[in-house]
Amino acid sequence: MPRILITTLLVLTALVLQVTVVNRLPVSVVPDFVLLVVIALAAIRGPVAGATIGFFAGLGADLLPPVDHALGQHALVLCLVGFAAGRWAERRPLLTVAVCAAGGPALALAVAGLLGDPGVDLRTFEVAWPMAAFVNLLAAPVVVWAVLKVYGPRPEKATAAAVPGWRRA
Amino acid sequence: MKDSRRSRLFLGLLLAAALVLITVDHRSENTPVFGPMRTIVTSAFGAVERGVSTVTEPIGGFVGAVAGAQGSRAQINNLKTQNAKLQGELSSQRIDKRRSAELQAMLGLSGLGGYKVVPAQVVARRAAPGFEDAVEIDAGTADGIKPDMTVLNGEGLVGRVVSATASTATVVLLCDPASSAGARLEGTGELGVASGLGANGGSGRRIMFRLLDSTAPLPVGTRLVSFGSQQGVPYVAGVPIGTIEKVEATPGELTRTAYAKPFADLSSVDVVGVVVEGPKRDPRDALLPPAPKPAAKPAAKPAAKPKPAVPALPGQQAPPQVARPSQSPAPGDTAPGNDAPENTPATEQGRDGQTSIPGDEAA
Numbered sequence: 075m076p077r078i079l080i081t082t083l084l085v086l087t088a089l090v091l092q093v094t095v096v097n098r099l100p101v102s103v104v105p106d107f108v109l110l111v112v113i114a115l116a117a118i119r120g121p122v123a124g125a126t127i128g129f130f131a132g133l134g135a136d137l138l139p140p141v142d143h144a145l146g147q148h149a150l151v152l153c154l155v156g157f158a159a160g161r162w163a164e165r166r167p168l169l170t171v172a173v174c175a176a177g178g179p180a181l182a183l184a185v186a187g188l189l190g191d192p193g194v195d196l197r198t199f200e201v202a203w204p205m206a207a208f209v210n211l212l213a214a215p216v217v218v219w220a221v222l223k224v225y226g227p228r229p230e231k232a233t234a235a236a237v238p239g240w241r242r243a
Numbered sequence: 244m245k246d247s248r249r250s251r252l253f254l255g256l257l258l259a260a261a262l263v264l265i266t267v268d269h270r271s272e273n274t275p276v277f278g279p280m281r282t283i284v285t286s287a288f289g290a291v292e293r294g295v296s297t298v299t300e301p302i303g304g305f306v307g308a309v310a311g312a313q314g315s316r317a318q319i320n321n322l323k324t325q326n327a328k329l330q331g332e333l334s335s336q337r338i339d340k341r342r343s344a345e346l347q348a349m350l351g352l353s354g355l356g357g358y359k360v361v362p363a364q365v366v367a368r369r370a371a372p373g374f375e376d377a378v379e380i381d382a383g384t385a386d387g388i389k390p391d392m393t394v395l396n397g398e399g400l401v402g403r404v405v406s407a408t409a410s411t412a413t414v415v416l417l418c419d420p421a422s423s424a425g426a427r428l429e430g431t432g433e434l435g436v437a438s439g440l441g442a443n444g445g446s447g448r449r450i451m452f453r454l455l456d457s458t459a460p461l462p463v464g465t466r467l468v469s470f471g472s473q474q475g476v477p478y479v480a481g482v483p484i485g486t487i488e489k490v491e492a493t494p495g496e497l498t499r500t501a502y503a504k505p506f507a508d509l510s511s512v513d514v515v516g517v518v519v520e521g522p523k524r525d526p527r528d529a530l531l532p533p534a535p536k537p538a539a540k541p542a543a544k545p546a547a548k549p550k551p552a553v554p555a556l557p558g559q560q561a562p563p564q565v566a567r568p569s570q571s572p573a574p575g576d577t578a579p580g581n582d583a584p585e586n587t588p589a590t591e592q593g594r595d596g597q598t599s600i601p602g603d604e605a606a
Contacts, residue, residue, distance in 0.1 A: 097367070139411060140367060140368065140379040142421075186373035186374065194420070198372075202373075
C-alpha cells in the first residue's frame, strides 16, 4: 500500500505548506495548493478515490489551525471537486483540471454563502472568485506535473484494461 | 680535428667578447655605453613578450585549468556553498532586524498604553475565499493567553484570540467579515462599529465603519481607536484601528457608513502582541500615530513611532510590561521578547514624544 502513503504524504505536505508558507506570502491572492493536489490525485485515481482523497484532505484543512469555521466545510467542497475531477479526467483531462481548479473557489464561496457565513454575498463572489480562479489556473499545470512526477505514470491504465469499461458505467 | 679546432677558436673568441662586454659594462656603470642599445632591445623584446603572452595566456590558462580542474572545481564548490551560506545568513539577519523593529514598535505602543502584552509570532495563516481570515500564533495558554483577548502589533489593532491551546492560539483578524469591534472617532469621541469586509475589502486593505450617530461629522482622514468593552473583552480600549478613507452618502439611514484603512498591515502580520491585561485607564487618543501634516496624506509610514497626537493624560508612562513566563518552552522563536534592552529605546521614543507636549508636568 505505498500509494496510500504517497497520497497521504502529498496531501499533508500541501496542507502544511499552504498555511505556513503560501498563505503568508505578502500578496493578497495565492493559489490553493491543497485543492490542486486533490484535483491532480483524483484525475489519476478516479472518482471514488478522488472523492475519498478530497474528503480527507478537506477534513485535514478543517482541522488544521488556524481555524474558525464549521468542521466539514472544506471536506464537502474538496470531496465534490475530487469526485468531479476523477469522473471526467479520463475523457478530457485538461478541461477537467482547468474547470475544477477554477470552480473550486466558486464552490467554496457558494457553500460558505449557503451555510450563512457573514460577509459572503454575490459581491464577494464577484470580487474574490475571478482572481482566485486565475491564480489556481496558473498554478495548476505545475502542481499536476509535480504530482504526476511523484506518482509516476497513470496507473489506472492497467486497471482500466483489466476491468474494461468499469469507469464508464 | 679541423672543425674542432675552429670551433674551439670560435668559442674562445666568443668567451673573450663576453668577457670584454662584461668588463666594459661593469666598468662603465656611470657612463652608459650600452645604455641606449639596452633600452631599445628591452623595449622591443618587451613588446614582443607582451604580444606573445597575450596570445598564449588563454592556452596556458586552459592547460592550467585542465591540470588543476579537480582542485578548482572543489574550490568553486566550496566558494559556492560559502556564498550561499553567507547570503542565507544575510537575509535571515535582515528578517531578524525587521522582526526586531516590529517588536520594538509593538512594545512601544503597548508600553504607551499601559497594556500588558505577550509577544508572539505568526506561524500560519488561512486565507481561502469563503473561509475566515485567521492566523495562528506561537503563544498559548501556557503564556497566559485565553480566548477573547485583544491582539495588536506596532501599528494598531490586529484582531482577537478565538481559541488557544497550550502553545498556540488562533487569532481572527480585524478584516474577517465575522469580526466587529467597537470604535471611537479621534477627538470627538463619536461611537461606531468597525467590522471586517473579507474579500470585499481587498483582503484587509479596508474595513467598514458604521457611525451610530448619523448627524455627527465624519470627515475623511479621521482616525479610529478601539472603544473597548467591559473588562477589555474582547477588545481593550484605545488601540489605534485605522483612518477613514471614504464616506458613503447614506441619506435617511440611522447610521453612517464609511470605509477605513487599518493601521496594521493585515495581509502581512508577523510579530504581534496579545494584551493579557488592559490599561487601568482608557488611553483615549494617546496611541494614535502623529497626525499627518497635509490633510490628504494618511499615516502610511511603516512602524510609525507611537506618539500622542493630542495632549496625553497623565500617568501613562508605564514601561511596557512583557508578560512572558520564564517557563515558556521555546524562547528562541521570539527571542528578543524578554530582553530589557530591546524595549527601552521604544519607551524612550514614547517618552520623548510626550515630554515635548506642554502640560505634561503632572506626570
